[in-house]
Amino acid sequence: MARVAAMQPGWNLGNTFDAIPDETSWGNPPTTQAMLHYVRSQGYNSIRIPITWSNHHGAAPDYTLDAAWLSRVRQVVDWSLAEGFYVMINLHHDSWQWINGYPGDRTTVMNRYNALWRQLAGTFRDYSQKLVFESINEPQFTGTSGDSESDQVLNELNTAFVRLVRASGGGNATRLLVLPTLYTSSEQARLDALTGTFNQLRDPNLAATVHFYGWWPFSANIAGGTRYDSNVESDLVGGFDRVYNTFVSRGIPVIIGEWALLAYDYTRPGIIERGEFLKYIEAVGYNARIRKLTTMLWDAGSFLERNALRWRDQGIYEMMKASWTVRSGTASSDQVYLPRSGTITARSLTLNLNGTSFQGLRQGSTNLVNGTDYTVSGTTLTLTAAALTRLAGNRAYGVNATIEARFSQGAPWQISIITSDPPTQAAATGTTSSFSIPTQFRGDQLATMEAKYADGSPAGPANWTSYKEFWASFQPDYTANTIILKPEFFAEVNDGRVTLTFHFWSGTKITYYITKSGTTVTGSTT
Template sequence: MSTTARRAGLAIVAAALALTGAVYGATRPASADVTAQLTASQLVADMGAGWNLGNQLEANANGIPNETAWGNPVVTQALIDRVKASGFKTIRIPVSYLGNIGAGPNYTVSAAWLTRVAEVVNYAYNQGLYVLINMHGDGYKAVTGSWLICDSSDQTTIKDKYQKVWQQIATKFQSYNEHLVFESMNEEFDGQYGNPTSACYSNINAYNQIFVDTVRKTGGTNASRWLLVPGWNTNIEYTAGNYGFVLPTDQYRSTSIPSAEQRLMISVHYYDPWDFAGQEDGTITQWGAAATNPAKKSTWGQEDYMDTMLKKMYDAFVTRGYPVFVGEYGSIDKTTYDAASNTYRVNYAKALVSTAKKYGAATAYWDNGYNGQHGFGLFNRSSATVTQQGIISAIVTAAGGSQPTTTPTSAPTSSPTSSPTSSPTAGPSGTCRVVNAVNAWNTGLTNTITITNTGTAAINGWTLTFTLPSGQTIVSGWSATYTPASGTVTATNASYNGALPAGGSTSIGYQANHTGNAAAPTTVKLNGATCS
């Protein structure tokens, strides 16, 4: 995703992250982790629903990668656990190297940075998830220290540097099994959105070939693992059409791979129509056949167009044994302009994943960690909680997975249909504590409520009542059901968080509109007991 779009309002944090060389996750040797080699169709099915870590390891401060530089907190195991628990089976981790690459001729990558990358990879890999890592921001002209520039005059130096950096990355992860996938680069192009130039496209093809050859030659699982390569700017038309994309040869792959099978995947992104998916205004807030207001719906890029574009990838690659990976897609939050916007975001995500699956492609939703106006976020990364359960449910279901909760697969609303799975057991007065974490903007807000049972007895099923300030109306919620949408609200536990042992906590939350008062709710009671 482009630098401007991916930041989506994230604040720039001046402090740099202090990196250490400590290893916090255990790398599993290949000998203890051998899995059967999957065919293309088996791989796509096994990858299931995918999610992007977004800008975390791509962010930089003055050209030095720094995971908190663009406003996100440090990545934690708790966040990845929440992503997995939500039904995702694949996590794409964009990585920039930039100023963490030393001078030539060796171009040594910072050991501390590779260690941190491996630590974040292990958060997901050690949980049995598929993980994709790439070289993400090194090819953006607008980024300080970028160098993987396809229309630069010094291609000899660029290609030498690229080869040596990937050799180090591949060696670092040599023992990881095939649940780790390497992606050669991200949205590589010359910065012009018109037709690709042949000279620049030729260099992109050369980068892909260098990547495949280099990774394969490091041996181990790298000789057989799936590798992901993009065309011009990960654009479907410019990859599948007759514009110059050339598939790399795979001559150094393991002889254990049957000759009729491939081990290369094709990477594309999908944000069409952009006026719905990413344009930061309130003009186009609806999408698809269910749209109710033609004035708020784009004149192109609906279900038929989506089907046509993904079929192009199927015809060009899947039919030849090369699976496709839609490594980024998504749409921003426009509920400040249209309260029903999240319904269409759900429909868009569901349609994209369903259509991709139909045409033999896996997918990964783009989440930049930002919630609220213009954000792509599905999770609150500070509290490791869900913020857009409706979109998550649509993605997981469309990918063929199952939800770990009873949350409806439509966008969350203020008129919930689910009910608790056990009868609430009240505790004595004063045996609960709540902490509100309100994040407000213009006319909207999100609030994450952490509920703690401070009593000595377990609570089996709960209802939390609270009073919203005047002018606030809940438009969506997660980890509980909420009714009514304003005034005194009752939040009832979901099926998975109704049991609160003594000292136990759970977090729930909601998004609301407001007319000027973004304060936290008052008069909070858990099963009738007033909370501190």
């Protein structure tokens, strides 16, 4: 428990040594000592180095590890330990590349699995106890009758891993070993199955691991899951409660080996609204901390800009950092929308104090004046018409000013003052493989899209909901002033007329109509 607690917080060197076939194949630069030093300087105490070995070993029966690949892995492990990190290494995408076939070919897969871990255990046998082994990433299996049988299969692999590593002696006799649940899921049945493995092994130096990417509709922005709401909260609390009650309460530590949101990706901006993501970050940090869970951020390049050694969004990092020790206040939104013309009126937001007290508003280094620029009644923060008129400046479309709500502790809450008018759209023609709706966004931002047939039933993929998946079915292009409807969307749309409803963050809703006939698509506002 103490060792895992000392690993908090952790960071994943994602899409690097787990990339296929090698370190830079998925777009990240080679790992440097300077980058590891920077991550350590930012308060991270552990680093998970996911590693895919599939393409870096020889043939049966020895499965000899490629010397150059192993040497490079050792170099980064050595650098990380020299920085003072706890370091976790594993078999990563091997899980779905060949380990998943274990039920149908137990001998071949087990021999390969044991051969890799035997070589790794030997290589790192006398390394510092700050080096940690994780058996398999996100285990999954083909050819079983269902999850219960897959649980049993995973038990065989986890048990073989622990016994092999322990038998290798040296530092491995007491090294911390990390065992995942099936799919690294926090469902109770998966936790119970792993509990059986722990009971069987009776080893005091084991930890459990699960992954956490949040409530799926919010994590992917589908089914209208645009906000950090009670569904997201209850999913988070429920999952963390289950791992606490199943393991931590019994003295078995838990590592959330990966966490983020599935659709949070700097190359696909706008899927997850920034303020809603900040609320999620704050809640993950707090709920993990009070349950003594160690969290390891999944960073495949969306958080740390590895070449420049800076956070892509400093405010997101600040919220994470604060959550390691305290709560932060938030609000119902981080956006206040104002019209381009006409009279500006007062606007209110609800403060989520999270045990803090509200201290005031600031723009840059200037404090706003309570009673003149804003008022607070309970948890209702109201920005006055006069202050908003001043902050809006010349009322150009987009963000005109940013202010900060400050609390007694934690990270400040940024509020963007935005000028917008209802977006406008125009008629269009195209094909199912290339169709865009001309859209003048006029300062507004797209939140989600609904698609319905004439009878009101959902159209397109995921036909159990009218709200389609952001980016997978549709994508705004603010530079080109279009909304793109993807071929994947049309692949599951019947011929005929479909009503689209575009929901914007200002609260504006716009209706648009498309008609599909074979591969031809037309669109209109009426």
